[in-house]
Amino acid sequence: MGLELYLDLLSQPCRAVYIFAKKNGIPFELRTVELLKGQHVSKGFLPANSPQKVPVLKDGDFVLHQSVAILIYLSCKYQTADHWYPPDLQARARVHEYLGWHADFIRGTFGVCLWTKVLAPLIGVQVPEEKVKRNRAAVDRALQLLEDQFLGDKAFLTSQRVTLADLMALEELMQVVALGQDVFESRPRLAAWRGRVEAVLGADLCQETHSPILNILEQVANKQLPPPPPEAHQSMLLRISRIP
């Protein structure tokens, strides 16, 4: 069995991994794990002894978690073009610098909207308005820092070429956009950056990768989303309680 990637395209880090693998022609079996159906907590969907998270990579007997680790692994093993994970000492340091900041200020924060607008309501939970407001403020602050401290006048977040950092950032921003918050309309520099990243990736690949999340609110409106199974409730409630 070759490379397997366990993904749900509703998840930001899964999309980053998917888009990177596809763009670089890396052959893999897609193992879809539907988070909405609670498949990540059910037996038989993820490799044995895995934490109940996606994405997961399985390469023969080797299992790997965490999208950043997966992206680095793929870039090394499949010897993707240098610009994705630059070999130069300082250029590579900049990618890690962004990813470190991203882990604290983007990850988690940008995912809250899916919970407040889709997942919590699906199990009959309302996230308090105070928390929703606090999250929006955190998103706005992070976007300002992203624009001022990382992008600046450059073409991409860490240099003049696109890197893994841009993929991770793009997918988090797309999550917020898909859930109805304007990110790009009021921020022309970020909009231009997004255009450049998508130009590198190609419109078809972006469309394919982004359409599930971009359709989510419509599915909610049309009541097309089945409620998650009871066994998923506990982990969902825990996640909801951790929204600051």
Added chain:
Amino acid sequence: MGLELYLDLLSASCRAVYIFARKNSIPFDFQFVDLLKGYHHSKEYSEINPLKKLPSLKDGKFILSESVAVLLYLCRKYSAPSYWYPPDLHTRALVDEFMAWQHTAIQLPMSKILWIKLLIPMITGEEVPAEKTEEVLAEVQENLKLFEERFLQDRMFITGDNISLADLVALVEMMQPIGGNHNVFQASSKLAQWRMRVELSIGPSLFWEAHNRLVKLGEWDCSTLDPLVKERIVDLLRKFK
């Protein structure tokens, strides 16, 4: 001007960088940026790092923040022994996985314990509600269990027979609650044994020197606390309620 490291050893991320640089005899100027006095918000430090975070590295004109980035930079630039960041694809990937996971799974909850057990009561005079405390402690327990199952398993260190950047980062972060007299290593003899091995590998003298400020935190006179920092702590308490 040679390599400068901007640090306050109260921060686990700073301790990881300090210990690594010292252990590998990397020459540097220690630039103390006092978190308790709010110096990370000073105009001078903003010129080094506009994000106002520690640690930062300044190597000639090159300025770098984020401890994982700084550790990898130092490791490579100063040709540290390969066991710190093993070249084997799978072994390296495990270190990368830990470094990605630790931000929210280890660093954040360990830091919360210090806030809950010491800093919030000390500075605001109020205790964090018991329910919230229990939640954070439960989360820490769960994640330490995952740490043992996924990263330690039956090995001496995370990558096998030698210490790596992952062990260093893991340990300094797990030490953070000690500042509030809370010892997370008591719960598991496996974890306690690993802790001892990492300390011995670093060298107890260097290890405890790096943790001195943290260990003495309970003695600190918090009336000297910068008002801006106090405001942010009061704000933090609100989030715990």
